[in-house]
Amino acid sequence: MHILHVVGARPNLMKAAPVFRALAKQPRAQQSLIHTGQHYDANMSGAFFPQLGIPEPDVNLGVGSGSHARQTAEVITRFEPVVLQRKPDMVVVYGDVNSTLAASLVCAKLHIPVGHVEAGLRSFDRNMPEEINRLLTDQIADLLFTPSEDGDTNLLREGIPPARIHRVGNVMIDSLLDLSPKAMACKIDSLPERYALITLHRPSNVDDLQTLKSILESLLEISVQLGVVFPVHPRTRQRIADWGLTTDNLHLLEPMPYVEFLALQRRAVVVITDSGGVQEESTYLGVPCLTLRDNTERPITVSLGTNTLVGQDRKKLSSELSNILAGKAKKGVIPPLWDGHAGERIAEILRN
Ligand code: UD1
Numbered sequence: 279m280h281i282l283h284v285v286g287a288r289p290n291l292m293k294a295a296p297v298f299r300a301l302a303k304q305p306r307a308q309q310s311l312i313h314t315g316q317h318y319d320a321n322m323s324g325a326f327f328p329q330l331g332i333p334e335p336d337v338n339l340g341v342g343s344g345s346h347a348r349q350t351a352e353v354i355t356r357f358e359p360v361v362l363q364r365k366p367d368m369v370v371v372y373g374d375v376n377s378t379l380a381a382s383l384v385c386a387k388l389h390i391p392v393g394h395v396e397a398g399l400r401s402f403d404r405n406m407p408e409e410i411n412r413l414l415t416d417q418i419a420d421l422l423f424t425p426s427e428d429g430d431t432n433l434l435r436e437g438i439p440p441a442r443i444h445r446v447g448n449v450m451i452d453s454l455l456d457l458s459p460k461a462m463a464c465k466i467d468s469l470p471e472r473y474a475l476i477t478l479h480r481p482s483n484v485d486d487l488q489t490l491k492s493i494l495e496s497l498l499e500i501s502v503q504l505g506v507v508f509p510v511h512p513r514t515r516q517r518i519a520d521w522g523l524t525t526d527n528l529h530l531l532e533p534m535p536y537v538e539f540l541a542l543q544r545r546a547v548v549v550i551t552d553s554g555g556v557q558e559e560s561t562y563l564g565v566p567c568l569t570l571r572d573n574t575e576r577p578i579t580v581s582l583g584t585n586t587l588v589g590q591d592r593k594k595l596s597s598e599l600s601n602i603l604a605g606k607a608k609k610g611v612i613p614p615l616w617d618g619h620a621g622e623r624i625a626e627i628l629r630n
Pocket of ligand 1: 287288289316317318319320322343344374375376377407408479511512513516554
């Protein structure tokens, strides 16, 4: 059985690693790893492979950045010959990035079965490019691996046959648990004693001058009472530079490798983010999370976990933060099947 995994962007890597490693234990599984090159900076991609214990990609398609249409089209064009040449029995795609949809589309047309890991998540906000990627990938994939019950419900509502849906739990938590000992031992120099950890990269937050300016002003206000540690995504760094926005008093860092970022997250007083994965990781770690979005495709982090949606409402951000600093943070629980064995469950289903 030849299984070909497709990764493209940073959040794919911690999802693919547990599946790859679980399949590596099966004697009959032959695997290849294709990187589309959607993310290409070392600290957005290359640095993650050795930490996550997966080999370097067999092929890098080198698509790079571009408009959604161009990036998606480049993956489609460059991935098709790889599939034709390697003739995999199954292609596994991850998450909701442009590479995920592009690779799925190629396989659907070539009648190669596709497994989608992290299927069924919905924000119900079609302004998000990821929502389009999720909806379409799930329609054309053959095996849908969901992290939680809401994923199953969404897929059934969209007419997906129940036999295709497999609730396996959250693969990101497999990686988190696997690398927790390293994260606990990881020391990061010259950090404030108590800090808020920030991540910010959604187009809705960073591509509009007034919105980004307002978020940075909120962070500057927070920095009066709490350190603000902010590993800056390249897209966000570019916008801050283009518009000459003030970030004095913020502790800006380059994007962090996985273990270092987990270490930062574990020790944070609060995480303020617009990322999807970080909402889940903070829920697992029991760290309060304030999400700078009006919706989330991971509602379980709000209903069971430590996550609160604050959107772009500065007053809400400030009042929620005051609650957390006053020791009144929301106490979450760890959702079902976030147990470190999701990758094994996927490998078992693929084997059968
Ligand atoms: C992509 C995903 C998003 C995911 C995010 C994680 C889509 C639609 N979006 O968004 O779901 O949460 O990755 O980071 O697939 N850039 C670099 N170096 C890199 C990669 C990007 O400098 O290695 C810069 C480029 O200027 C590029 C911009 O970042 O134009 C955005 O990159 P892109 O891959 O288009 O989207 P992300 O915002 O990273």
